[in-house]
Amino acid sequence: MSITDEEKVSITILLPGGRLPANIMETALGLARKYRLGLYLTTLQNLRLLDVPLSLLEEIKRPLADLGAEFKAHGRFPVPRVCVGIHHCKLGLIDTEALSRRILAHFAGKKTTKGKLKIAIAACAMGCPGIGTSDIGIVATRKGYDIFAGGKGGTYPKISRRIRQDVTEDEVIETLQTLIDFHDRKTVTKQRMYKLLDDPEFPFPAI
Ligand code: SF4
Structure with missing residues (x-):
């Protein structure tokens, strides 16, 4: 299966206070360019990376996690x-x-x-x-x-x-x-x- 046929998922980066740290913004932009991802500001003020190939999910999350980014996940307390x-x-x-x-x-x-x-x-x-x-x-x-x-x-x-x-x-x-x-x-x-x-x-x- 080519990467274009692969299942796509999204990654939502939680942004407490609606603030987007510059280092996370830079890294997200770099990832979006490298992997041809979409960048979407959600209605709950978080940043979502769109069109993430499932096989690359962890690879794409890792540099963001290394900067301290936290991700939306089932059961997490909601960011106001x-x-x-x-x-x-x-x-x-x-x-x-x-x-x-x-x-x-x-x-x-x-x-x-x-x-x-x-x-x-x-x-x-x-x-x-x-x-x-x-x-x-x-x-x-x-x-x-x-x-x-x-x-x-x-x-x-x-x-x-x-x-x-x-x-x-x-x-x-x-x-x-x-x-x-x-x-x-x-x-x-x-x-x-x-x-x-x-x-x-x-x-x-x-x-
Ligand atoms: S609720 Fe609206 S008008 Fe009031 S402080 Fe916040 S942004 Fe300003």
Whole structure:
């Protein structure tokens, strides 16, 4: 079988905070040129290499892994989608990259996370990264953080409901832990959070 007939797969490089390190960008570009790959910025702010021949998958991943790149994989905790935050938007109230990294560090030891969860972080109430249509949405306000749950996009979108108001960053982490634990407990393999909102044991009322 020639390489053109071979099964093609993709490699998704996770980009916490939506930041693309220059060395990973350079290496990905070099790989794309060498192996004739496509480069795609995903809706969740990650970088995907397209048209990777299956037989070359590990060979192509290796130089990226050597730079510390992490890859999308089944059961990985989801990287939050963030807006650009305080340093680059005049309405911004927080450093979204820093909060995203704190969340990822908090859940770094978690072996598997059930699928279909999307987390969004907005640095102000405009909610640009899709707060209303994410499973968990975190919004910075002048009084702290509001947290939303149960949104989704797709053919039949659902708008999330607010479940916490004016909480601290530590309370954001605690709330996330409670929501993720609940989702884990109530989910077999994957499930959007909106399906759990009306469960009698859902840990937070709408406010
Ligand atoms: S959510 Fe607010 S701070 Fe973030 S990009 Fe949108 S307007 Fe700017």
